Amino acid sequence: MxxxxxxxxxxxxxxxxxxxxxxxxxxxxxxxxxxxxxxxLQYPQEKTERSKRWRGLHRLNVDENGKLKCVACGLCARICPSQAITIIPYEDEGGTRYPKKFVIDELRCIYCGFCQEACPKGAISLTQVYDYIDYHRSDFIFDIEKLKNPKQFEFKGK
Ligand code: SF4
Ligand code: SF4
Structure with missing residues (x-):
């Protein structure tokens, strides 16, 4: 060449x-x-479709009367590899068990979904909400009230 x-x-x-x-x-x-x-996409007004198997913020599910399905058995807390769940059980006079305190540290959580799988009552689910933002670590400690409606924390822009 x-x-x-x-x-x-x-x-x-x-x-x-x-x-x-x-x-x-x-x-x-x-x-x-x-x-x-x-x-x-014009995020956050527009968002991509998430997989049906997406695991985001937790939700504590309620029955048709609006009562928590959770019976505070503690299985979810026991199986959680991150030790992100804290439950204090309560039993009323009728022997019905509820969580007096149910807290998830969403920053400790690795979103494995074990808690949802372990729950015998279908009381806890992982939602599709993935973009919760806040300023303090303490804001990511979700109590029962926050866990009842995680959808409200989906980021929609300021
Ligand atoms: S998703 Fe996994 S890490 Fe998160 S709270 Fe449930 S069991 Fe724990
Ligand atoms: S969420 Fe389910 S597994 Fe966890 S304490 Fe309640 S009933 Fe038990």
Missing amino acids: EKSDIVNVSGRRVEKGRYVAPLLKGLAYTLKNFFSRPVT
């Missing part, structure tokens, strides 16, 4: 003409995407 057949492309020695096809291919790809619909 003649020395004059070699050119320097971005510091690489390339045979003359060999770079034209890849260059055109790259340009064609750029042009194609230049005229296609942008994938940028």
Whole structure:
């Protein structure tokens, strides 16, 4: 090969003409995407579809009377690998058990979903809410009231 057949492309020695096809291919790809619909979303007003299996903030579920389904058995707290759940059980005169205190530290949680799987009452679920933001660590300690409606903490912009 003649020395004059070699050119320097971005510091690489390339045979003359060999770079034209890849260059055109790259340009064609750029042009194609230049005229296609942008994938940028106007977050937080617009959000991408999340997988059905997405695991976000927890929700404590209630029955048709609005009462917590949780019977404070403690299985979820026991299985939690992050020790993120704290429960203080309470039993009324009729022998019905409720959580007097049910707290999840959402910053300790690794969103494994074990608590949801372990619950025999379907009392705890992981929702699709993933973008809760706040200023203090203590704001991420969710008590019963917060856990009843995590959807309200979904970020919608300021
Ligand atoms: S999702 Fe996993 S880490 Fe988070 S509270 Fe449940 S069991 Fe614990
Ligand atoms: S949420 Fe379920 S597993 Fe956890 S304490 Fe309540 S009933 Fe038991």
